[in-house]
Amino acid sequence: MQNSTQTLIRIFKAFVFWAVFQLLFFSGGFSFLFPMLPSWGIAIVMGSVIIAGTMLTTWVFLKFDELTWRDLGMLPNRSSWLKLIVSLLVGILFFGSFYVVYYLFTPITIMPVEGKNLLTSFILILLVFLALGTMEEIAFRGYFLKKLASAIGIRSAIYITSIAFGFYHGLSFESVSGPAIWGLYYGVLAYWTKGLAIPIGFHVGVNVIQGIFSEKTKWIEGIWMFDFVDKSSPFTIDQVTIALQLLLLVGGVLLVEYYLRVVQPKQKNLD
Numbered sequence: 001m002q003n004s005t006q007t008l009i010r011i012f013k014a015f016v017f018w019a020v021f022q023l024l025f026f027s028g029g030f031s032f033l034f035p036m037l038p039s040w041g042i043a044i045v046m047g048s049v050i051i052a053g054t055m056l057t058t059w060v061f062l063k064f065d066e067l068t069w070r071d072l073g074m075l076p077n078r079s080s081w082l083k084l085i086v087s088l089l090v091g092i093l094f095f096g097s098f099y100v101v102y103y104l105f106t107p108i109t110i111m112p113v114e115g116k117n118l119l120t121s122f123i124l125i126l127l128v129f130l131a132l133g134t135m136e137e138i139a140f141r142g143y144f145l146k147k148l149a150s151a152i153g154i155r156s157a158i159y160i161t162s163i164a165f166g167f168y169h170g171l172s173f174e175s176v177s178g179p180a181i182w183g184l185y186y187g188v189l190a191y192w193t194k195g196l197a198i199p200i201g202f203h204v205g206v207n208v209i210q211g212i213f214s215e216k217t218k219w220i221e222g223i224w225m226f227d228f229v230d231k232s233s234p235f236t237i238d239q240v241t242i243a244l245q246l247l248l249l250v251g252g253v254l255l256v257e258y259y260l261r262v263v264q265p266k267q268k269n270l271d
Contacts (some may be wrong), residue, residue, distance in 0.1 A: 010151035014144055017061055018164065021139040024053045025168075033203070040128050040220040049132025051138060058143045072142050073195035082192070084201035091205020098244055099213060106240050107233045108226045113214065121223050125211040126204075128219050133204035140165050140183065141190040141199055154264070158187035158256055177245050182206065184252030188259050194267075 031037065037045065050118050062068065069075050084264030102108055149157035166180025182203075189199040207216065214222030235243075 007151045014147040024050045043128045043219040044131045047135045080197040083197040087198040087201030088205040091202040092209045095206045095209045106237045107234045109229045129207035137200045165192045182250045
């Protein structure tokens with residue numbers, strides 16, 4: 001009975017933490033106080049304020065908890081920045097390979113967005129998604145993930161937080177077939193690397209390449225954009241999209257299982 005009660009308390013704490021983050025998110029990080037800011041400025045302000053609020057919330061929860069900052073992988077060290085930068089580049093290349101597939105096998109082409117300074121645009125895109133990506137990783141792969149895992153196990157926690165991450169992007173099938181699948185990778189990376197630097201970097205890299213190619217225009221205009229062309233191609237965009245989503249889903253599930261069955265036991269032996 002005591003173990004069941006403790007499990008329920010842990011689950012309750014995890015979802016209360018998630019609810020606090022949702023309240024912070026729906027407040028827009030109080031960016032409404034700055035109505036003259038462009039959308040990219042709102043994103044940076046919102047992300048920064050919510051990062052601070054989520055970190056403060058984490059601190060409060062940890063004051064009354066058995067977990068620590070180290071348990072959450074939220075104690076940076078000398079290599080944290082290097083890990084973040086390398087994983088950011090990997091994220092850009094990884095997701096960029098998807099766009100190569102679309103370009104080669106579907107009837108689309110790439111066109112420049114007029115009037116864009118490449119360096120300025122890239123810096124702004126990077127800042128926007130550093131703020132937003134860090135915000136999301138702290139919220140979903142920090143206390144929420146680790147507290148849930150302490151109650152129901154790592155596998156279930158990764159899947160549940162990934163689904164929550166998907167629906168946080170919208171109540172639609174696209175949210176489950178897109179962000180929720182990516183959540184599997186971010187969750188595994190958080191455990192595999194025992195920290196948030198690499199999942200943050202990888203997440204930001206994925207978003208940056210999307211931003212560069214005008215797939216995140218809610219926050220900022222891209223440098224290039226896709227357009228349809230009249231050419232013969234072996235596949236349609238929908239066919240390639242479904243294939244890539246299935247590939248990602250299978251890869252995510254296999255990665256979770258590989259971590260739990262192979263990597264985690266080795267990590268425990270080393271510890």
